[in-house]
Amino acid sequence: xxxxxxxxxxxxxxxxxxxxxxxxxxxxxxxxxxxxxxxxxxxxxxxxxxxxxxxxxxxxxxxxxxxxxxxxxxxxxxxxxxxxxxxxxxxxxxxxxxxxxxxxxxxxxxxxxxxxxxxxxxxxxxxxxxxxxxxxxxxxxxxxxxxxxxxxxxxxxxxxxxxxxxxxxxxxxxxxxxxxxxxxxxxxxxxxxxxxxxxxxxxxxxxxxxxxxxxxxxxxxxxxxxxxxxxxxxxxxxxxxxxxxxxxxxxxxxxx
Numbered sequence: 001x002x003x004x005x006x007x008x009x010x011x012x013x014x015x016x017x018x019x020x021x022x023x024x025x026x027x028x029x030x031x032x033x034x035x036x037x038x039x040x041x042x043x044x045x046x047x048x049x050x051x052x053x054x055x056x057x058x059x060x061x062x063x064x065x066x067x068x069x070x071x072x073x074x075x076x077x078x079x080x081x082x083x084x085x086x087x088x089x090x091x092x093x094x095x096x097x098x099x100x101x102x103x104x105x106x107x108x109x110x111x112x113x114x115x116x117x118x119x120x121x122x123x124x125x126x127x128x129x130x131x132x133x134x135x136x137x138x139x140x141x142x143x144x145x146x147x148x149x150x151x152x153x154x155x156x157x158x159x160x161x162x163x164x165x166x167x168x169x170x171x172x173x174x175x176x177x178x179x180x181x182x183x184x185x186x187x188x189x190x191x192x193x194x195x196x197x198x199x200x201x202x203x204x205x206x207x208x209x210x211x212x213x214x215x216x217x218x219x220x221x222x223x224x225x226x227x228x229x230x231x232x233x234x235x236x237x238x239x240x241x242x243x244x245x246x247x248x249x250x251x252x253x254x255x256x
Contacts, residue, residue, distance in 0.1 A: 072256035073107040074249050075222055079207045081113050081215040082133035083126040088158045090216030090228040096155055097242045098249070099147060105253045108147045110137070110154060113215050114204040122197070122204055132188075133157065133164035135196035138203060139187035140179055153177040220245070221252055 078095050080087035099108060112134045115123040124131040137157065141150040156173035163169045174181050188196045210219065216228040225245065226236035233240035238248055 072253070074102075074105055074220070074252045074256070075109070076102075076106040076249065077109040077111060077210075077219045077222075079111045079113055079210070079212040079215065079217040079219070081125055081130055082137055082154075082158070083130040083161050083164050084215040085161060086214075086228045086231065087216045088161050089231070090218065091151075091155050091158055094218065094226070094228075094240065094242060094245060096151065098245045099151060101242070101246050102249045102253075103147070105249055108151065110141060110151065111207045111210075111212075112138070112200060112203040113207050113212060113217075114200070116201065116204060116208065120201060122200055129165055131200065133161075134200050134203070135188055136165055136170060136184065138199040139184055139196055142199060143183050143187060144179060149177050149179065153179055218245075220248055 076095075076098075078087075078090060080090065099106070114125070114131070114134070117123055122131060124134065137150075137154045140153045144150045144153075153173050153176075156176055157164055157169060160169055170184070171181060173179075174184060190196070210222075212219070212224075214227050214229045217224060218226045218228075224235065225238065225248070226240050227234045236244075238244055
């Protein structure tokens with residue numbers, strides 16, 4: 001991601017907002033984070049679901065799910081940053097269409113990339129708004145484990161990654177994917193934000209333990225399969241196409 005500074009840093013030449021940095025820190029330094037979270041979600045409380053859904057593409061499996069009791073699900077994981085354009089391209093062009101074809105054969109995980117700091121904090125490359133976006137998406141996955149819902153919601157946000165975590169964007173995507181705004185708010189603000197920050201910290205450590213540093217990195221069966229970096233596919237020995245990944249998943253699934 002280092003070579004993408006000019007393209008990938010939002011408002012790089014603008015001075016940072018007062019009293020804000022890219023760092024989220026638990027406990028004694030948590031109150032600024034909680035304030036950001038509470039202000040951001042303030043308008044959600046009175047939101048009433050009753051507006052027509054916005055016509056975007058949805059994650060809909062090609063067939064009705066069939067429970068496979070004895071089949072081993074193949075681990076498929078994407079490591080991203082919520083405000084990264086490579087994450088948008090990766091989810092849109094590879095992960096989402098692959099999931100539509102292999103929904104019943106994979107155990108999908110969406111993990112986040114950041115830098116652990118002292119006091120159990122996290123630095124997000126694109127600033128505090130990215131940390132907030134990561135937490136919102138993690139809360140969606142926590143509340144709605146079905147990838148049809150949480151991955152669809154994340155893709156909806158990622159299409160307009162520069163606007164994350166603006167309230168109107170989150171509301172529209174939540175409405176489109178039948179996610180309860182109050183539940184999302186409760187998750188992000190629970191224990192003064194400690195729950196959401198804890199999920200982000202665990203997710204970042206998972207990416208670090210896997211040796212992942214670039215958004216977007218796709219791992220299949222716990223091995224790096226392909227990387228989207230700088231607007232290009234890299235380190236994809238088996239191919240970067242959807243069919244390539246589908247074939248690899250089906251091969252692993254048959255051999256399980």
